[in-house]
Each structure stands twice: as structure tokens, then as C-alpha cells.
Amino acid sequence: MRGSLILRLFRMACVVMLLVAVAMVSAITTMHFAIHGAEVKIPTLKGMTVAEARSQAAGMGLNLDVDNRYYSSDVAAGHILSQSPPPGSVVRREWHVRVSESLGPQKVDVPDTVGTDARVAALRLRRAGLQVGVTAKLPWPGVQDNVVLAQDPPAHSHGIAQPSINILVAAPDNLAPDGYIMPDLAGLPVTSAIDQLTRIGLKVDPPTYVDVNIPPVGDAGALPVPPTQPGSVITQQPLAGARVDQNTTIKLVAAK
Numbered sequence: 039m040r041g042s043l044i045l046r047l048f049r050m051a052c053v054v055m056l057l058v059a060v061a062m063v064s065a066i067t068t069m070h071f072a073i074h075g076a077e078v079k080i081p082t083l084k085g086m087t088v089a090e091a092r093s094q095a096a097g098m099g100l101n102l103d104v105d106n107r108y109y110s111s112d113v114a115a116g117h118i119l120s121q122s123p124p125p126g127s128v129v130r131r132e133w134h135v136r137v138s139e140s141l142g143p144q145k146v147d148v149p150d151t152v153g154t155d156a157r158v159a160a161l162r163l164r165r166a167g168l169q170v171g172v173t174a175k176l177p178w179p180g181v182q183d184n185v186v187l188a189q190d191p192p193a194h195s196h197g198i199a200q201p202s203i204n205i206l207v208a209a210p211d212n213l214a215p216d217g218y219i220m221p222d223l224a225g226l227p228v229t230s231a232i233d234q235l236t237r238i239g240l241k242v243d244p245p246t247y248v249d250v251n252i253p254p255v256g257d258a259g260a261l262p263v264p265p266t267q268p269g270s271v272i273t274q275q276p277l278a279g280a281r282v283d284q285n286t287t288i289k290l291v292a293a294k
Contacts, residue, residue, distance in 0.1 A: 080135060082125040083118045088139055091118050099131035106138040108199050115142030141201060148203065150193035151186045152222075156207045159186050163203055171202030174219050174281075175209035177238060183208055188221045190279035204281065220288075222278035223271045228292035231271050235288055245290040248272070266293045 078098045083091040088104060095102040113119050119138045123129060146167045151159035160170045178187055188206040191198045206219030218240065223231045228245045235242050250266045266272065275289040276282055 076131050077128050080123050080127040083121045086118050101134045103136050104139050105136045107141050109144040110140040111143045113140040148195045151189050156184045169202050171204040174206045178208040181208040188219045188279050192279045218282045220276045220280045220282050223274050226271050228271050239284050242288045245292045247294045250293045268293050
């Protein structure tokens with residue numbers, strides 16, 4: 039009788055342990071699906087139109103953000119150029135997928151804004167289907183305030199990446215510059231160029247002087263080419279339109 043009672047108690051204990059084990063497995067399985075059910079794998083969006091990509095992302099519980107737009111000769115306008123995170127990445131639902139959109143091949147001619155007022159420059163760029171990117175100010179003697187000194191990319195550039203043009207505008211002498219775009223120094227006396235660059239805090243290496251050829255007189259009736267003035271800037275590095283800062287060293291080559 040006593041042995042039978044012990045056996046029944048043992049069986050009951052086994053049943054209780056089995057129920058506890060089943061409950062634990064069920065809880066673990068529920069947690070697994072709760073966690074992984076909220077995760078999705080990023081699809082391949084490159085090549086889709088923005089509308090198609092947005093629809094697919096929304097269907098998977100993801101958000102699609104168009105961060106940038108670039109010219110591309112390989113991907114048609116309105117289609118996805120690149121994405122982040124890359125395809126195959128596992129993320130949680132409601133994750134933001136950032137993409138860049140193709141504008142198709144560059145078909146616009148970059149206008150020349152140098153020498154114009156910044157507002158006129160912005161109007162010219164908009165008419166050409168472009169936009170003003172970064173506007174930097176630089177004190178520049180002898181030039182009216184707000185006149186464009188340089189632009190990047192330069193006029194008539196081909197193969198530009200984005201539809202935005204950065205411009206450098208003249209500012210009053212007492213205004214601290216908020217950025218630099220390298221102006222065109224060609225033809226300026228090298229001493230004046232160095233003085234202007236160092237005055238705004240840019241580093242300039244000692245100039246290199248080279249011999250220059252005297253241009254031929256030319257054929258009868260042709261206008262003579264004026265010779266290069268000794269001491270004037272021939273080339274510069276970085277080139278006009280490049281962005282520079284106080285850590286950039288400017289190199290100038292001048293005529294002997």
C-alpha cells in the first residue's frame with residue numbers, strides 16, 4: 039500500500055515536471071516569434087522606381103527615405119541608385135531605409151555665375167535646373183559684397199554628381215569667413231595673391247617661379263597674344279572652385 043502511494047506520487051511529480059517543461063518550451067517559442075517576428079530582411083531596392091521601392095518597404099513595415107539625388111548614366115531617372123542598409127540586412131520593423139535617387143544622365147549646362155550677385159547666380163542656377171549648394175563668404179578687397187568669386191563645379195562642367203553648385207561670395211573685410219572656395223588667382227601678381235590668402239588664414243608655400251615662352255607675333259591681321267607678366271600667377275593648387283580650409287596648403291607657380 040505504501041509502495042503504491044509512493045508510485046502515484048512519483049507519477050504525479052513526473053506529470054508536473056512535464057507540464058512545467060512544456061510551459062517553458064512554449065514560453066521560449068513565444069518569445070522567439072515575438073522577437074524575430076518583428077524583424078525583416080532588407081530587400082534589394084536598386085533599380086526600382088521610388089514608388090515601387092516605397093510600396094515594397096511599406097508592405098514589410100519599413101520606412102523609405104530619399105536622402106540624395108545624383109546624376110547617373112547607368113540608372114534611369116526616378117530609379118534607386120543605392121540604399122542603406124544593404125540588401126540582406128536584418129532589421130526591426132519601422133526601420134528607416136535610406137536611398138539615393140537617380141536623375142538620369144546630366145543634360146544641363148552649368149552656367150557661369152562668377153562676377154554676378156549671389157541672388158542673380160541662384161536665379162541662373164534654378165533656371166538651368168540646378169540649385170545652390172553651400173554658400174561660403176570670403177573677404178576680398180576691390181569686389182562688391184555678395185558678388186560670386188568662384189563656383190564648384192566650374193561653369194560648363196560635365197559628369198557632375200549632384201545638381202547643386204557651391205559658390206563663394208565676397209564679404210566685407212571685417213566679416214569672419216565661414217568657409218572657403220578657392221578663387222581663380224591666375225594673372226594676379228603672386229605677392230598680392232599670397233597676401234590675400236594669408237590674410238584670411240590660409241597657408242601658402244613659397245611660390246615656384248618658371249620661365250615662360252614669349253608668344254609669337256602671329257599671322258597678319260591676327261590679334262597679338264600679350265606676354266605673361268613676370269611675377270604673375272600661372273597655375274595654382276588647389277584649382278579654382280575647390281573647397282579649402284586652414285589645413286590646406288596652397289601652392290602657386292608664377293612667371294619669372
